[in-house]
Amino acid sequence: MxxxxxxxxxxxxxxxxxxxxxxxxxxxxxxxxxxxxxxxxxxxxxxxxxxxxxxxxxxxxxxxxxxxxxxxxxxxxxxxxxxxxxxxxxxxxxxxxxxxxxxxxxxxxxxxxxxxxxxxxxxxxxxxxxxxxxxxxxxxxxxxxxxxxxxxxxxxxxxxxxxxxxxxxxxxxxxxxxxxxxxxxxxxxxxxxxxxxxxxxxxxxxxxxxxxxxxLKAAQVKKYVITLENEESAAAFVNEGLNIASVSQNSVTVIVQNDIKELIAVMNRYPVTNISAPHQSLEEVFMQYYGGNI
Amino acid sequence: MINFTLYKRGMQGSWKTLLIFAAVLAMYFAIIISMFNPEIGSALEEFAKAMPELMAMVGMTPASAELISFMSAYLYGFIMLVFPMIFSIIIANKLIASHVDKGSMTYLVAAPVKRSTVVFTQMKVLCTGLFALVLFATVLGIVVCEISFPGELDIVRFALLNAGVLCLQLFISGICFLASCVFNESKYAVSAGAGIPALAFIIQMLANAGQDLEKFKYATFFTLFNPDGIIAGEASAYLGMAILLVGAIALFALSIIVFSRKDLHI
Missing domain, CATH: 3.40.50.300 (P-loop containing nucleotide triphosphate hydrolases)
Known part of the structure; x- marks a missing residue:
């Protein structure tokens, strides 16, 4: 009711x-x-x-x-x-x-x-x-x-x-x-x-x-910000075939749909200094879910 | 129809203001009544001779040498009109518009209490305050007169004069309260609630002042309050009182309707 x-x-x-x-x-x-x-x-x-x-x-x-x-x-x-x-x-x-x-x-x-x-x-x-x-x-x-x-x-x-x-x-x-x-x-x-x-x-x-x-949860895509030692390695990292959202100086934002292992494998070969998962607003999750048509 | 908790809260919120106005009235009553002297005329009459127009504008022209006429002229031509009016302007805004403006009205309407009950209760708070103020003035006037000039004051006619002033003040508070219910922001509620009675009062002052301007008296509701007429027992003066009272009831009824039906962006 x-x-x-x-x-x-x-x-x-x-x-x-x-x-x-x-x-x-x-x-x-x-x-x-x-x-x-x-x-x-x-x-x-x-x-x-x-x-x-x-x-x-x-x-x-x-x-x-x-x-x-x-x-x-x-x-x-x-x-x-x-x-x-x-x-x-x-x-x-x-x-x-x-x-x-x-x-x-x-x-x-x-x-x-x-x-x-x-x-x-x-x-x-x-x-x-x-x-x-x-x-x-x-x-x-x-x-x-x-x-x-x-x-x-x-x-x-x-x-x-x-x-x-x-x-x-x-x-x-x-x-x-x-x-x-x-x-x-x-x-x-x-x-x-x-x-x-x-x-x-x-x-x-x-x-x-x-x-x-x-x-909604099932469809959620995760974003990670990888910080590398220098800009050169960041530039090389971008060409590894990952789904890259953005690059700024020595940090790269990667979108992971479901295979986190692939990202980990790539990271192992680079001088990674930090990794973080930024807070995602609900609106962002929705935007991804509905392919930006909202 | 009335929420007692809210009523109590309203009285708690307005008693300080009430006390200040009562103190101001007490001061004026004591000073002015002490100036009365039936034999040699008062110092105030000297003023009247020196600047007749100004004294006429604020109604300070006694009809006779009696104590009640003296009080009617010097207290009920300006002081008992303006001070309760300011009280109404302040309290009426505080009871409704200020709550809507600040957003605290949310908690009064997001409760199992009808909007009409909220407005009616707040209206009772305003009327109680005004009634207390006029009652205080009445008792004060009688007490001061009995101490200074025992037996001189016609108490029945003085009480009638105060009943008249109460009708006028209820009408004015009706205007203030309606403004408070119509507008969502304090600044507009106060502008309208103070502006309309103040304008009417200025027109009344102009009408009092001069021969040519006398026709202005038809443009202000203050004309309906006729202190000399009430003291003299004129039927038209009592009719004026009745019209003011009916007008006040109509204004309050309209306030309740307006507030119950309006959109609250809170």
Whole structure:
């Protein structure tokens, strides 16, 4: 059964910005990754799902209720992390969280404490004085503390250090195991790879692809940057018949589809000083997967 | 229809401002009432003789030598119009537009609380503040008069005068609140919320000042508040109060509709 359904959603901001005839649905218990470059329309879509914006055409629904008309009843079971987090600046983190719990009429505060411990957050300072990462943690606690069955997360780990990103992934995995339905926009491949069942990519307001994460992983090509002792050996290395993406001075970027042994054999014959696998963004992986047609 | 947690939060956020305005009013009330002297005329009347146009512009022309007329002229022609108005401008912006501008509105609407409940609650905060300010002025006026000139003040008519000023201030706060609900940025909300009442007030000052400019009084809602008329018990003055009150209700109702239906880019 579909929990979140988007049908023909359109909002035209002019100059090609906005979202156009967007349709997809998310099943119960599914973790759905929502990806795309900046300005592609991810946040606009999420604002429609949250009932902040009224669709020009089409509709969004959660649990069969219209996101615009029945926003207040839907919100009972929705947790949300905004892309741009802003709280009441003059409150401390804990004041804000308990304000929110009372405002939402949340029954128990037990889960709040559990989440604070998990993210090692002691929100006694004023929100205005908090770092980006601290605010993000407060935002995460605010989204999960009422134990919602649907989670809408707009770049939930931005500003978090790798350790906390990892804690967040663990939290998502737990929630996934508990059968929560999650829509998550992200830029980090590992995060999506570890958590999501399915991924959709959106570009210029249009859905260009939806696929399972497993299919994506299988098609992923790896890039390695090989640094050699000098430019002469780099120039010779390029002529070894490998798939070369780029050369800059004494370092060569090699694309490996599936045979890593071939690369290792070649490297053995050269004065290699370093090898690294640069971080690949999800968009890059998608671009390779779909042959640059996106 | 009202979220008590949000209401409490709003009152916590506005009581400091309320205190400052109450202190300013207390200062003016104490100073001006102490200048009243039924026998030899007050120092303020000397001003009126020296610069009649200026004093007329700010409504400082008492209709009679009674204490209530004195207060009506020197306190309810300028001070009780302008200070509660500034209070409304500040608080109305803070309650809605500023939250939308900063993005903290997200947390108020991403909750099982209807938008109409959010606006209605914030409206209650604004009205409570304004009511408290006018009530404070009423009690203050009575107390100061009873201490300085026991038995001189007609308390019933003074209370009616304050009811009149409350109707006017609710109307003004309705304008400020509507501006706060319409605009997504504080700067525009404040420009409209302050600009419209300020312009109306300037027109009123011009209408007060001169013979030729008197017809301007039909171009400003301030004319609907007629302190001398209220004190004299004129039916038209009470009608003006009623119109202001109905107008205020209409403005607040419109604010709720506008905010509930608008797109929030937060």
């Amino acid at each position: 579909s929990i979140i359904e988007i049908k023909g959603l359109t909002r035209d901001y002019g100059k090609g910005r906005g979202v156009f005839d967007l349709s997809f649905s998310i099943e119960e218990g599914e973790v759905f990754g929502f990806l795309g470059p900046n300005g592609a329309g991810k946040t606009t879509t999420i604002r429609h799902i949250m009932g902040f914006l009224k669709p020009e055409k089409g509709s969004c629904s959660i649990h069969g209720l219209d996101c615009w008309r029945d926003s207040a009843s839907i919100q009972q079971s929705v947790g949300y992390i905004p892309g741009e987090i802003a709280f009441f600046d003059d409150m401390t983190g804990s004041e804000f969280l308990s304000f929110l719990a009372r405002y939402r009429k949340t029954k128990s505060n037990g889960r709040m404490q559990e989440l604070l411990d998990r993210f090692e957050l002691y929100p006694k300072s004023k929100i205005r004085k908090m770092s980006k990462g601290m605010k993000q943690k407060v935002g995460i606690v605010a989204a999960f503390m009422h134990d919602p069955s649907v989670l809408i997360l707009d770049e939930p780990t931005s500003g978090l250090d790798p350790l906390m990103q990892n804690r967040f992934v663990e939290l998502i995995l737990q929630e996934k195991a508990r059968g929560k339905t999650i829509l998550m926009s992200s830029h980090i491949f590992e995060e999506v790879e570890r958590t999501c069942h399915r991924v959709a990519i959106i570009k210029q307001g249009r859905l260009v692809a939806t696929d399972s994460v497993d299919a």
